[in-house]
Amino acid sequence: xxxxxxxxxxxxxxxxxxxxxxxxxxxxxxxxxxxxxxxxxxxxxxxxxxxxxxxxxxxxxxxxxxxxxxxxxxxxxxxxxxxxxxxxx
Amino acid sequence: xxxxxxxxxxxxxxxxxxxxxxxxxxxxxxxxxxxxxxxxxxxxxxxxxxxxxxxxxxxxxxxxxxxxxxxxxxxxxxxxxxxxxxxxxxxxxxxxxxxxxxxxxxxxxxxxxxxxxxxxxxxxxxxxxxxxxxxxxxxxxxxxxxxxxxxxxxxxxxxxxxxxxxxxxxxxxxxxxxxxxxxxxxxxxxxxxxxxxxxxxxxxxxxxxxxxxxxxxxxxxxxxxxxxxxxxxxxxxxxxxxxxxxxxxxxxxxxxxxxxxxxxxxx
Numbered sequence: 357x358x359x360x361x362x363x364x365x366x367x368x369x370x371x372x373x374x375x376x377x378x379x380x381x382x383x384x385x386x387x388x389x390x391x392x393x394x395x396x397x398x399x400x401x402x403x404x405x406x407x408x409x410x411x412x413x414x415x416x417x418x419x420x421x422x423x424x425x426x427x428x429x430x431x432x433x434x435x436x437x438x439x440x441x442x443x444x445x
Numbered sequence: 446x447x448x449x450x451x452x453x454x455x456x457x458x459x460x461x462x463x464x465x466x467x468x469x470x471x472x473x474x475x476x477x478x479x480x481x482x483x484x485x486x487x488x489x490x491x492x493x494x495x496x497x498x499x500x501x502x503x504x505x506x507x508x509x510x511x512x513x514x515x516x517x518x519x520x521x522x523x524x525x526x527x528x529x530x531x532x533x534x535x536x537x538x539x540x541x542x543x544x545x546x547x548x549x550x551x552x553x554x555x556x557x558x559x560x561x562x563x564x565x566x567x568x569x570x571x572x573x574x575x576x577x578x579x580x581x582x583x584x585x586x587x588x589x590x591x592x593x594x595x596x597x598x599x600x601x602x603x604x605x606x607x608x609x610x611x612x613x614x615x616x617x618x619x620x621x622x623x624x625x626x627x628x629x630x631x632x633x634x635x636x637x638x639x640x641x642x643x644x645x646x647x648x649x650x651x652x653x654x655x656x657x658x659x660x661x662x663x664x665x666x667x668x669x670x671x672x673x674x675x676x677x678x679x680x681x682x683x684x685x686x687x688x689x690x691x692x693x694x695x696x697x698x699x700x701x702x703x704x705x706x707x708x709x710x711x712x
Binding site: 372376 | 591592595596599600602603606625627628629630631632635639640641642
């Protein structure tokens, strides 16, 4: 009876959705030869370098690998912090 | 006559490369083309049993490459269709007996004789795979709608591109429509979105394939089964015909879901 009710519930994610999501991530790492750990390190290094030149809002930064056909691109969206210095100075 | 050479590969083993090669060869031959298929899996030959020609082997690919026989003598004619030939792999020799340049030379010798040369690649990404794609004009990657097969297909598609044999085209084999309806199998749209390649055909899972392989009588020979018909449609597409792509992926709507649960008695 519990199984019968379960079949009606729409909230349970289907296994095919799991497969697709897992494959999406695995293929990005296979194609770029970047482990999740390396991607995280790259992100941190990148932000550090940018910080030398401009003040950024690192919490709002998004750096990820996106798929474009069979090509991968590194997409960085890094908000620049509002500079208050000039006004006050 | 100058043949088109098509290599069928996959990366992962067991996805249906040999079945696909055998059935496309049969379907092309039945549509009036002269076809030679070559088993590239040296040491693990199987195209002969799938085609039901295992008792007629005298010479093999390695004999032809090493000059122990003429190429003609290694070609076994399938008497059930007008113009279909098999060049079997050697069973006892090691894989290094054949090189990519041997394959190119052998295929060039056949080109003027036939319309299509189909090469069944071994699984993996080593020597056998490189031998199989070296003479290819086109590459077909076979996959199943399943995580490990799709991952390996992606790797192979990348390697085919790197060898400048791309773009590879995809066959999704063993699609199970009722599992797709339940949301428990990747649809062909899902697989295409992930792999970003051109689809050349979808073959539904079909018991007829195992039954026909048991008998050595490829499903495409009588063309009544769903898988057999799918192979015939792919063969037509290979010949440049416009054949609409079959869809097995319609998701279940609310009412059919209710009625299915109702019919199953809610157990």
